[in-house]
Amino acid sequence: MPDYLKAAFLFRWNLLFFGGGAAAAVLTPLAGVLLPLVVAGELAYLAGLVSVPRFRAAIDAQVHALSSTPAAAPTEPPGSLLDMLGGLPPDARSRFQRLHARCLELRAIAAGVRGAAGDQAGGAEAIRTPGLDRLLWLFLRLLLSKAALDRFLRTMSEQDVSSRLAELRKNLAAAETSGDQRIVRSLQDSIASGELRLDNYGRARKNAEFVSVELDRIEGKIQALAEVAVNRQDPDFLSSQVDSAAESMRQTEKAVSELQHLTGLADQLQEPPPILESDLRQVLRHDA
Structure with missing residues (x-):
């Protein structure tokens, strides 16, 4: 109970409203009347929030995650x-770092929920990492494809090429009239x-649009899974959802494979490496 009350009271919006209300009450001539009302409202808020099972489960998960045995050192x-x-590019690396952190958070939440429920065997593996590794791996390959496509598109101006074509066709018509076959x-x-x-x-632009949409889709899936982790409080269900999300990306994986000539990925790893188990701090903090 103390953990629940502490978390509810220290919620930033509660501190803002409670502190502001108390200060406003003290500054008025009716402080003796208004201040007890502010306190009563705060007590009602605390009692109401603490009585919500979902809130208590989330706090239990956080407490367990903080008190559990640290995970094995990254490889x-x-x-x-x-x-x-x-x-x-720096912006793409930062984008990957944010998704990587979200996946670590997702795994920690599920591990905390399982531990709070008394299943110590689950531990940090409450979510099996291969599914998350596969999503992160695909996300990384898409980022590389997007960077390569963006570089290619920056080297060309569609308007300039179209204008040049119009000029060439005009010159061709004149050359055909003059009869000079060499020209x-x-x-x-x-x-x-x-x-x-x-x-x-045109093909590169369409590929770039597709890659951008798929990047957003993976980020959306991870965000949805993180919300499921908090709301469902069921790590087994969450693991199945992660695997399902990774499986739904097969068509995207095929499309990325077709873009390998742009990124040189054919010479890189083909199977997802253990990204979440790896120590990526040095390269991910390169821009810090």
């Missing part, structure tokens, strides 16, 4: 994983090259 990550993380053939070849460039640009 040394594969060199290829470090190279891939190091090759990300005609040269212009036809230039037009074909320009059309190919436009086609490549």
Whole structure:
């Protein structure tokens, strides 16, 4: 009970409203009347929140997570994983770091819930990490693909290529009128090259849009799983949801494999490494 009351009282919005209400009551001529009302309202709030089972379960999980035996020391990550993380632009690496932290938090919440329920065997493995590792691995590969596509798109201007094509077609019409076949053939070849460039640009833009949507989708799935961890308080159910989320990404994995020529991933790890068990602090804090 003391843990529940402490957590409820120290909730930042409660401190703001309670402190503000008490200060306002003291400053009025009716302090003797208003201050007891503020205190009564605070007691009603504390009693109401502490009586909510979901709130008590969340606090139990936090307390257990803080008091449980520390997890095993992180392992040394594969060199290829470090190279891939190091090759990300700073904003993409920060994005991966945020999702990585969310996955660690998700696993810790589930472990705390299982421990609070008396299942000590579950421990830090309340959520099996392969599913989360697979989601993080796919997220990392998508980030690399997005970085490569963005670099390619920055090297071209669709408007410039289109304008150049229009000019070439105009010149071709003039050359055909004059009958100079050498110029005609040269212009036809230039037009074909320009059309190919436009086609490549269009494909790259569509791929970039797809990758951006998939990145958002994975982040949304992890966020939803984190909310499930708090609301359901069932690590076994959560583990099944993680595995289901990872399985739903098969089509995305196939699409990413088709983009390997842009990222060089064909020469990197093909199976998800144990990302959550690896010590990534050095590379993830590179921009700190």
